[in-house]
Amino acid sequence: MIDFHERVKQELNALFPVEPLLVRAEWTGLLRGGGVYRQDSEGAAISFVHRELALIKKIIYFQKLLFPGFLHSLSRIDREGLSRGTYYQVIISHGPAHNLILDLNSNEDVIFNTGTHGFDHYIRGFFEARGYLGNPRRAYHLEFPISSGSLAERIMGRLSEESLAFTLRYRKGEYSLYTKKGSTIGDFLRFIGALRAYLEFEKITVEKSTINDIIRWANCETANLDKVVQSSSRQRRLIALLNTENLPPPLREIADLRVKYPFMSMRELGDRCNPILSKTEVFRRLRRIERQAIREGVDREEKLT
Numbered sequence: 626m627i628d629f630h631e632r633v634k635q636e637l638n639a640l641f642p643v644e645p646l647l648v649r650a651e652w653t654g655l656l657r658g659g660g661v662y663r664q665d666s667e668g669a670a671i672s673f674v675h676r677e678l679a680l681i682k683k684i685i686y687f688q689k690l691l692f693p694g695f696l697h698s699l700s701r702i703d704r705e706g707l708s709r710g711t712y713y714q715v716i717i718s719h720g721p722a723h724n725l726i727l728d729l730n731s732n733e734d735v736i737f738n739t740g741t742h743g744f745d746h747y748i749r750g751f752f753e754a755r756g757y758l759g760n761p762r763r764a765y766h767l768e769f770p771i772s773s774g775s776l777a778e779r780i781m782g783r784l785s786e787e788s789l790a791f792t793l794r795y796r797k798g799e800y801s802l803y804t805k806k807g808s809t810i811g812d813f814l815r816f817i818g819a820l821r822a823y824l825e826f827e828k829i830t831v832e833k834s835t836i837n838d839i840i841r842w843a844n845c846e847t848a849n850l851d852k853v854v855q856s857s858s859r860q861r862r863l864i865a866l867l868n869t870e871n872l873p874p875p876l877r878e879i880a881d882l883r884v885k886y887p888f889m890s891m892r893e894l895g896d897r898c899n900p901i902l903s904k905t906e907v908f909r910r911l912r913r914i915e916r917q918a919i920r921e922g923v924d925r926e927e928k929l930t
Contacts, residue, residue: 629829630758633814633822637753638679640818641686642746650743652687653732654750655680657776658769662726663716670718671725673754674702680753681713688717695719737783744783749817751780758810761829767810768803777802789813849890857887860911863918872914879910 642648660671673684681699688695695717702712719725736747752769759766771777777800781791784802790809791802804810807830814823864880872880879902882894891911895902902910 629760629762629822629825632825633758633819634677634753635679636819636821637749637817638677638683640749641683645690646743647746648687648690649732650736650746651750652684652691653729653736654747654752655684655687655754656725656750657729657733658751658754658756658771660754668718669725670716672714672716674712674714675754676710676712678713681715683753684715684717692717692719737779744787745816745818748780748784752817761807761810761826762833765805765807765810766803767813768801770799770801772799774800787816789816853888853890857883857889860915861887863915866918866921867914872917876910876914876917879907880914883911 642651656671656673659675660673663670663672673681675681685697685699688697697715697717700714700716702714704710704712717725733747736743751771755771756769757767771780774795777793781793781802784791789804789812790806791804793800793802804813807826811823811826811830814820814826860883864884867880869877869880878898879894882889882897886894886897889897890904891907892904895904895907898907
């Protein structure tokens with residue numbers, strides 16, 4: 626069964642912008658997020674490796690739209706170890722006449738200007754390349770690593786302008802932006818255009834919230850019932866030490882009710898009194914009965930000694 630993270634990635638991989646500005650923005654995010662610059666005897670190139678063949682095909686499609694004169698090669702890599710599995714690599718050669726790194730920097734300068742259309746597609750590409758989204762049924766966690774601290778701060782500030790609050794951290798030589806807030810994750814999915822995933826995420830969030838509310842209610846009711854049982858057991862034990870016929874009528878009434886209805890709450894006992902008593906008054910009368918039973922028990926012990 627495909628997990629939630631994979632379904633999100635599949636939905637995003639199937640989204641192809643039409644406007645040239647948006648195509649360039651997503652292309653920039655993809656290469657900035659997962660591209661590796663290479664310089665060798667054959668010239669300059671950018672290498673991109675990923676598990677998803679659909680994403681590799683998307684990069685090639687964008688390259689043909691934006692730079693039809695560039696060359697690309699596609700290969701398959703089988704890895705072993707912790708990251709074992711089948712990966713796909715595309716190498717885009719752009720030669721000395723066109724510096725693709727400068728082109729990406731220029732694109733970012735345009736995209737990051739406040740109010741400029743295209744940042745949603747840029748960050749979509751970045752997330753497609755390196756983003757991680759945990760299973761929301763277990764825990765809320767969204768994260769994407771960024772190689773540069775200055776770029777990480779720049780992206781975080783731009784996300785903040787879109788009311789998407791992320792946290793920046795540095796670990797094992799790499800920066801990353803992450804959030805563990807369900808509301809932020811939902812808004813982020815909607816922002817990058819993963820609408821089916823957003824609706825599914827909201828459904829899961831509502832289900833989890835409902836289940837948590839039921840569990841809290843059940844725990845609260847169980848705790849209250851435990852208190853009723855414990856206090857009722859103590860009260861009935863002390864009442865058994867008394868001759869209730871000698872109690873004043875108000876106390877005798879509540880003592881008889883407690884013995885007759887051991888699992889009723891104080892409010893329910895008060896409803897059975899004549900006239901009806903408040904919970905506070907029932908508590909006061911039971912406390913008086915307990916004190917009197919304790920006093921009489923102490924008196925008996927003193928007489929025996």
